[in-house]
Amino acid sequence: MLARNSWRRALSTAAAAEISRGATRRWPRRVGRFLLGTTVVGGAVYVVDRQYQASAIARSIRTLSMGLIVSLDYKLNFNVENVEGIDALHARSAERLYDCITKNGGLYIKLGQAIGLQAAMLPPPYRRAFANIFDQAPTVPYSEVEQIFAKEFNGMSPDDLFDSFDRTPIASASIAQVHRARLNGQEVAVKVQKMAIAKQIEWDLWCYRVLLKMADWWFEMPIAFLSSYISEQITHETDFEREARNSTRAAKDFATDPWLAARVYVPKVNWDRTSRRVMTAEWIGDAHRLNDGEAIVRRGFNTKSIMDTVISALSAQTFVFGFVHCDPHPGNILIRPHPADKTKPQVVLIDHGLYVELPDKFRREYAELWRSIFVGDIRAVERTAKLWGIDPGSGDLFASSILLRPHRLKPKPRKPSEGKDGEEEKQLTPEEYKALMFQQQEAMKKRVKTFLQNEELIPRELIFIGRVQRMLQGNNQVLGSPSNRVNLTAKWSAIGCRVSLPPVSSIFTLGPKPLLSGIFELIVFRLSLSLIDLAFRFTRLQQWWRGQSSRRGSGFEDLLDRQVRDMARHQLGVDMDDESLDVLIQS
Template structure:
């Protein structure tokens, strides 16, 4: 017989006791600490944190060139600017957007001016594209191409001792204690070699890297990549795709051994180019083989006197033709881009000197300095870029469209052509527009610009990274030509070099090799190409002639810039202001 057993409730007793048990005293254990003792504990914690923070700050400043402090400063400003835009860039605050831009531009300028070093490179990148940015950015970054502060002679001696184990005066008979030139990464001293080490009359330029750069570089590049990532996430724009490529190039720029190799290679390529051989000069780099010191932070080069590329008064005082000067500068860039595939990426006026030609009376010779930043252009990119220039001249729309799509650029053909030439270019007729739309708020205008930019970079993985620096060089040359009064026909000279590159890549175009149809098409394209060059040349001379006899007519580049601004505004809603474009 089965017996029913009542379940016991004793097992639940400890649980009930656990839940119902409570301390006899109403105050918790922590509240039994006397208030004075708790305050002393808090003061001790605060003092420990302050002491630790001060120690980290002092160590970072004295032993780490303030690299951590600079990064924290950058991170704080980056986060502050991002939040400011996220909160205040809205339709409801459209009338305050200019003030927002001014606040952000002021903060960014403060970071660049305070951190110095490689941050000046970032500031120069912003300043170079200032014409495309809102007005406050144009005004904030016009100063970044000025001379950077130099470090004291004692720090130069420290670099020599650390890298070479000698003082400057152990190697040189004379060595200027003050830097004759100073840039973001290095400074230059003038020196004369000791008689036992070489020609005592040989003057040399000794380029010495600022000692803080080596300690700051990794932190600075990390901060740069972090800001690009933050901007991409915050503003939904494809910006980070260039960060790793630019960082790698900037890292190479800090290696003077790499720069010496670039200078020697450039000199060799110049010697192999008949059009430039006599008129472009690369100062000799001296290394250990000649008894000169050489390291990643010390570089010795032949001293060459000359004036900056944009020193119009000095060039004319020597009786040199401004057109000859700019023709050479543009031709050199064309050769590097389309035939050498080895591009000097920092051709600002301080790196391109002009001097009277030592042999050709009344002619200029260009002296090319600072070979730290070069890129090697892939053959496939050079072929496409040369083909693109030729196609733009002969209005070969299918080829233009094919290259644009292969580069991942979703852009109107007219804007694409204008961006390549840096002049208003219509290769395709736009549909007839209706009546002008009603005025838009600043918020609506800038949202349209953002949409245009996103459409441009529709597939950033396909965009050739070389375009970043190729476009930068073209813009620098355009600005220098403009500053000298537009003496050179920049587009035609560049197109002539593009044609040389195209002929090299195209191979044989003989009738027997390509057939009658393609041969006839080649002849037609060549005729159109030459005719277009002639029309542009005629327009250039007519504009130059009018500018000479008229106070109201601007130079060739001035007129192109005004037309570019009008085209960008009317057809694409983009505000461009070239009044404060790159002047360095």
């Protein structure tokens, strides 16, 4: 009996060993088959993605991987125990983000440029990394241009549609490139969308929204609510028929104002050669970019007259027409001799892809906000702030962000221990300074969350209107601040308020008290403008005395810029420097 049991145990052990050996032999085969299958499927997806989807999937994986790595890096290493390593953290994160954007190209360049324009609010490594992002727009071969034309114009090529068509583009941006051509004996500019954009856009914007949500979740910064609106506006830029309609409408708006009609020009669109991905417009020759100050002066043109016209054109669009060109960087503003009088300049606005239509309610509120700031109507400013979901207690910061100049609605409270000029700032060691900057960046997040009390109420249009004002400020600075931007904008806001009022305003329609109140506010408004104008003229006199009237860095806008930086440093903990403006000017 015992022998029989031993024999059975031996058989069971041998069988178990055999089964184990079989499983051991099968395991590598299964792993091998899995790896082989994964490789085959991955290779097939890669080929299909590259050939038919313009690498949209690969670009999305690269983006999400970068976002996850950067998020984890900040979550693990941005803390008070790692004060010494925070600069390095910013540097490697900025490099990862920049590498991802430049490798992906396409719409990512436009998103990178948006980061570059807001680099003033980011740590210095981001400013340095994105300083040259505006140059990252390679061209595509002529064969792609032919394919676009064939799809858009029923198989026809550029040679079929134009008298002549230059194969080499004269300019290239993130979405399209521009070719010079001749049509019916006239020179035209032909804007051709890059083929990959249509395949990549949905993936790219999805990744953009995911990244903003990750930042919102990881860092508790209320920014994800902007993603849908910004994505929608970027999508509009890829529709060239929409751009053509924007251009035509802008020309009609300017024509309604005699002063602007004589000074601002929008190139005419050729609708027969325009489609969703191709746009043909009048060629503008013998023109200079707005930031080419030396060439403009050599032509004998007055830079003040030019900047007054540019600021007035964008202000009229903001406060009166309610239809705003939101990409007024120097490359999109050309200066040429006026066709009717070669001795005078004419401002030409091009690239009308990014426009924002302002709801009439928002346009009136925004115009009224400017007026309220200048007449010192604290209640009106705080009422607008609350209406827009912004902390009413942040009135000074709110007003300053609108004007892009320091503005205090109430006198600054003075600490009992402060002397006349306040306490002298303590000299900090490098370690103490870094620890202070960490504390300020942490406090900034809390202030931003407090400032943006109700994100659902914040007008999305403010994003782009603020961008326009910052670009106008930068354009003015690069020419030496010849124009009083704040006063000009304020005057157009008053026009916008007047347009919003009933046609007849008198003692009979308003009553004596509101009418007298309006007259008093008008006096205060004009007095405020006069005081700002006096400061502006004094700065211009200083520039002239020092021989710096056309130099950047010595004008009124530069003085305001430095004051805004001081306010940002003390109230938000944001340390801005001159590199911030350099990024804007290069755009």
